[in-house]
Amino acid sequence: MATTTFRGLEVLISRQQIAERVAEMGEQITRDLKGEKLVMVGVLKGAAFFLTDLSRAIDADATFDFVAVKSYPKGSQTSSGAVQVIKDLDEPIEGKNVLIVEDILDTGLTLAYLRKIFLQQHPKSLRIATLLDKPSRRIEKIEADYVGFSVPNLFVIGYGMDFAERYRNLPDICLMPPDQPS
Numbered sequence: 001m002a003t004t005t006f007r008g009l010e011v012l013i014s015r016q017q018i019a020e021r022v023a024e025m026g027e028q029i030t031r032d033l034k035g036e037k038l039v040m041v042g043v044l045k046g047a048a049f050f051l052t053d054l055s056r057a058i059d060a061d062a063t064f065d066f067v068a069v070k071s072y073p074k075g076s077q078t079s080s081g082a083v084q085v086i087k088d089l090d091e092p093i094e095g096k097n098v099l100i101v102e103d104i105l106d107t108g109l110t111l112a113y114l115r116k117i118f119l120q121q122h123p124k125s126l127r128i129a130t131l132l133d134k135p136s137r138r139i140e141k142i143e144a145d146y147v148g149f150s151v152p153n154l155f156v157i158g159y160g161m162d163f164a165e166r167y168r169n170l171p172d173i174c175l176m177p178p179d180q181p182s
């Protein structure tokens, strides 16, 4: 079978596959909410594309907040191990149903840290939705409640995900070509 490519990049997960899976995730999250309100917290910048699509697939009274964290040094394909909050929540989440929305659950350092600091605020519930999961890379013991796709240990770009801030606007999830100058 011929490999699908977009702008010369190998497509791992197509825009159609993403749309179908995001719709399914939205239905599942809607069912689990049982009519309650939701605060969706997007992890900038990578999860922005997923959050806007996922939120429109959720049939609930939803509001939005965003955090920005840094766990990768610029231009690196490996985690630095350190998590730094660059932008914190705008509103308190005490007593609220919170859904953290992330692009990739990789080593788990980012989400384990966010979960820890969010739980200190005593939300009513705290769940995690991640578009991609790379279980083989896990350092922290953490699982998402909703996973779009489980992927092998490959560096991916597109649909919000970057390499050195580039490629986020690719409509498909593509494989990062090896030895690409940043």
Ligand code: IMP
Binding pocket: 046, 071, 072, 079, 102, 103, 104, 105, 106, 107, 108, 109, 110, 111, 154, 155, 156, 157, 161, 162, 163
């Ligand atoms: P973790 O803290 O190691 O779980 O890292 C999660 C973050 O690393 C994700 O939100 C991404 O921003 C980034 N990341 C991990 N793997 C990839 C990848 O394959 N492509 C782009 N970014 C990635």
Ligand code: MG
Binding pocket: 043, 044, 045, 046, 047, 103, 104
């Ligand atoms: Mg991210």
